[in-house]
Amino acid sequence: MDELLVLENGRIIDPSSGVDSVGSLWIKNGKIVDAEDFVPSDARRIDVHGCWVVPGLIDMHVHLRDPGQEYKENVETGTNAAAAGGITAVACMPNTTPVNDCAEVTRYVLERAQGCRARVYPVGAVSRKSAGKEIADYAEMKDAGIVGVTDDGLPVIDSQLMRRAMEYAKSHGLFVMSHSEEYALSRGGCMNEGEVATRLGLKGIPNAAESIMVFRDIALAELTGCHVHFSHISTKESLDLIRQAKGRGAKVSAETSPHYFTLTDKAVEGYNTSAKMNPPLRSEEDRQAVIEALADGTLDAIATDHAPHTELEKDVEFDLAANGIIGLETSLSLSLELVREKKIDPARLVELMSVRPAQILGVRGGSLAPGDVADVTVIDPDAEFTYNVNMVVSKSKNSPFLDRALKGRAKLTIVDGRVVYQL
Amino acid sequence: MNENYQFKHRHIFGIEQMSSEDIQFILQTAASFKEISNRPIKKVPTLRGKTIINLFYEPSTRTRLSFEIAGKRLSADTFNISASTSSAQKGETLIDTVRNMQAMNPDIIVMRHSSSGAPNLIANKINASIINAGDGAHEHPSQGLLDMMTVLEKKQRLDGLKIAIIGDITHSRVARSDILGFTRMGSEVYLAGPATFIPPGIEKMGAKVCNSVAEAVTDADVVMALRIQKERQNDPLIPSLREYAIRYGINNRLLGLAKDDVVVMHPGPINRGVELNPDVADGKRSVILDQVTNGVAVRMALLYLVMGGEKGSEG
Ligand SMILES: [Zn+2]
Numbered sequence: 001m002d003e004l005l006v007l008e009n010g011r012i013i014d015p016s017s018g019v020d021s022v023g024s025l026w027i028k029n030g031k032i033v034d035a036e037d038f039v040p041s042d043a044r045r046i047d048v049h050g051c052w053v054v055p056g057l058i059d060m061h062v063h064l065r066d067p068g069q070e071y072k073e074n075v076e077t078g079t080n081a082a083a084a085g086g087i088t089a090v091a092c093m094p095n096t097t098p099v100n101d102c103a104e105v106t107r108y109v110l111e112r113a114q115g116c117r118a119r120v121y122p123v124g125a126v127s128r129k130s131a132g133k134e135i136a137d138y139a140e141m142k143d144a145g146i147v148g149v150t151d152d153g154l155p156v157i158d159s160q161l162m163r164r165a166m167e168y169a170k171s172h173g174l175f176v177m178s179h180s181e182e183y184a185l186s187r188g189g190c191m192n193e194g195e196v197a198t199r200l201g202l203k204g205i206p207n208a209a210e211s212i213m214v215f216r217d218i219a220l221a222e223l224t225g226c227h228v229h230f231s232h233i234s235t236k237e238s239l240d241l242i243r244q245a246k247g248r249g250a251k252v253s254a255e256t257s258p259h260y261f262t263l264t265d266k267a268v269e270g271y272n273t274s275a276k277m278n279p280p281l282r283s284e285e286d287r288q289a290v291i292e293a294l295a296d297g298t299l300d301a302i303a304t305d306h307a308p309h310t311e312l313e314k315d316v317e318f319d320l321a322a323n324g325i326i327g328l329e330t331s332l333s334l335s336l337e338l339v340r341e342k343k344i345d346p347a348r349l350v351e352l353m354s355v356r357p358a359q360i361l362g363v364r365g366g367s368l369a370p371g372d373v374a375d376v377t378v379i380d381p382d383a384e385f386t387y388n389v390n391m392v393v394s395k396s397k398n399s400p401f402l403d404r405a406l407k408g409r410a411k412l413t414i415v416d417g418r419v420v421y422q423l
Numbered sequence: 424m425n426e427n428y429q430f431k432h433r434h435i436f437g438i439e440q441m442s443s444e445d446i447q448f449i450l451q452t453a454a455s456f457k458e459i460s461n462r463p464i465k466k467v468p469t470l471r472g473k474t475i476i477n478l479f480y481e482p483s484t485r486t487r488l489s490f491e492i493a494g495k496r497l498s499a500d501t502f503n504i505s506a507s508t509s510s511a512q513k514g515e516t517l518i519d520t521v522r523n524m525q526a527m528n529p530d531i532i533v534m535r536h537s538s539s540g541a542p543n544l545i546a547n548k549i550n551a552s553i554i555n556a557g558d559g560a561h562e563h564p565s566q567g568l569l570d571m572m573t574v575l576e577k578k579q580r581l582d583g584l585k586i587a588i589i590g591d592i593t594h595s596r597v598a599r600s601d602i603l604g605f606t607r608m609g610s611e612v613y614l615a616g617p618a619t620f621i622p623p624g625i626e627k628m629g630a631k632v633c634n635s636v637a638e639a640v641t642d643a644d645v646v647m648a649l650r651i652q653k654e655r656q657n658d659p660l661i662p663s664l665r666e667y668a669i670r671y672g673i674n675n676r677l678l679g680l681a682k683d684d685v686v687v688m689h690p691g692p693i694n695r696g697v698e699l700n701p702d703v704a705d706g707k708r709s710v711i712l713d714q715v716t717n718g719v720a721v722r723m724a725l726l727y728l729v730m731g732g733e734k735g736s737e738g
Contacts, residue, residue, distance in 0.1 A: 201560035203560075316518070317541050318538060318544075
């Protein structure tokens with residue numbers, strides 16, 4: 001029997017077909033369909049007036065910690081957090097234990113993802129064990145289900161290895177995600193270099209530690225013709241380089257994370273380890289540059305770099321604390337702040353959080369055209385709430401946004417036509 | 424000072440949290456305690472029955488001894504623990520260690536740690552008062568206070584002075600406490616050193632960065648030299664101690680540019696012949712040993728004041 005779901009009276013925003021109008025979205029057997037004349041009496045109808053109906057949000061940079069660090073997060077809890085944040089699909093990073101550098105680990109992750117509340121797209125390692133010595137078996141991982149490769153968490157220090165990785169990835173229809181960090185400059189650093197680090201007596205990481213590597217990987221992208229995607233971009237200089245490269249027609253794309261357009265290094269005051277991540281929170285000038293790049297197309301995507309850690313890693317001396325924060329549940333709300341401030345319009349938000357990530361990853365979604373998969377996020381842009389520790393769905397609570405008043409959140413998260421989260 | 428003034432700090436993290444009135448009050452209290460150290464019986468019952476743990480995660484002879492003497496002269500029971508960060512590698516975190524200590528009910532924990540912010544981390548986990556005896560490159564408030572006490576004794580004022588600090592500002596918690604303290608009291612702090620030693624944004628803390636040592640020292644009332652290391656954790660900072668000594672070492676010729684009554688300070692221990700020429704370190708302008716003497720008085724004042732400025736049990 002057909003399963004029919006109708007979302008009625010919502011503002012449907014679907015940039016890939018140029019739609020932005022109030023109406024109903026019809027979902028039948030997991031697919032978007034054209035409106036039908038006859039509505040069967042058992043059809044489920046949900047009134048979503050006042051809400052936005054958009055293609056399901058896709059977060060292309062998530063650490064699910066599974067296998068190996070399940071005390072921080074696992075595939076199930078991480079995808080639960082995603083669903084609560086309106087995210088219907090995540091790309092998960094390979095820096096697990098063991099590293100996702102072979103088909104067995106890829107398959108393990110995908111098996112764990114069966115029946116979960118969000119789609120999971122594993123990203124494989126650039127190098128075996130992410131040790132930066134030899135490239136991993138991309139073809140076999142691709143067959144198992146990876147969508148790209150990265151040694152995220154660590155930079156690929158050896159330029160020749162990175163060149164070969166790009167060439168080999170290209171041969172197998174994969175793209176390379178660059179965690180851009182010149183380690184000689186960042187080593188020992190634990191926050192942004194600048195007046196705050198100086199006052200707190202913490203070793204800083206200069207912007208150049210990121211942009212030097214962005215420059216190298218743009219050069220290698222142009223040398224090899226491989227699509228290179230820049231992860232978690234935080235600096236003005238990196239954005240200038242990416243903007244220029246795109247202007248030349250280089251095959252590059254880039255993402256930033258909500259914390260880089262929401263916070264600055266001032267959030268570290270008081271040695272707040274929930275504001276410690278890599279790359280670090282930067283200056284106000286960088287924050288503004290990130291916002292500008294989201295608007296002008298230099299940045300393609302908003303991705304969280306969701307990095308769960310427990311008190312064991314975070315309730316310690318600042319310089320010893322682990323890098324990273326959770327983000328799946330706050331990404332949409334923080335991004336909506338940019339819409340309210342008129343930095344980007346709702347359609348651009350959908351491009352950044354759904355359309356472009358789907359294109360870059362080469363996966364379904366990012367569109368509400370009839371025939372497309374019914375991954376849909378319904379956003380209540382006016383829902384006000386204060387994010388607090390008791391409502392955190394993720395296994396870990398390391399967020400600098402706890403107790404922040406937020407506006408706008410997912411009201412319904414639909415994956416494959418199935419409601420996986422309802423506010 | 425405002426007659427309603429009250430010292431309100433239960434913990435001492437740094438000079439940053441102190442108002443000029445706080446500093447003035449601590450220095451007055453220290454001056455009144457200094458006299459005790461000159462008595463034949465160098466002990467008062469002020470903190471009798473109080474327990475002080477000196478928890479040092481970094482090797483230190485001078486500061487630890489100074490705090491220990493300060494505690495003992497106030498009749499507190501003092502205990503020294505030389506912890507190493509290697510106990511952390513055995514799985515015990517700083518918070519574990521400190522919670523264990525809390526179970527023994529100390530009144531004050533004096534802590535030195537290589538991580539900036541470590542005292543802030545433990546303060547809200549325990550009941551004891553925390554006194555920061557130096558955390559990473561952040562602050563060393565008792566050193567900043569003893570430096571101010573020494574300058575006040577020699578100059579009878581803390582405002583309108585030119586203080587020159589020469590050396591590795593980047594890695595110096597003493598420099599940060601001094602910059603904050605002297606500027607808060609109305610003096611100007613000038614810094615000099617190779618750019619490898621000048622951290623970005625230090626001007627925002629109120630200091631002025633000079634292009635040369637001569638510029639910093641010219642007309643200075645106080646010249647302070649900092650201890651120099653050639654490199655830190657494989658980070659090359661200067662080519663050689665010899666080149667540093669020639670270009671940045673404080674000698675009598677340089678001091679000729681300063682005010683006639685300039686005093687020379689150093690937080691110790693000194694690399695003689697590197698940041699200070701021996702004839703300067705031991706010369707008539709040096710007040711380095713006064714700093715050490717005042718260190719005990721300042722630490723007595725801090726221990727006394729964080730306990731609420733009350734007398735302990737009289738038995
Ligand atoms: Zn990364």
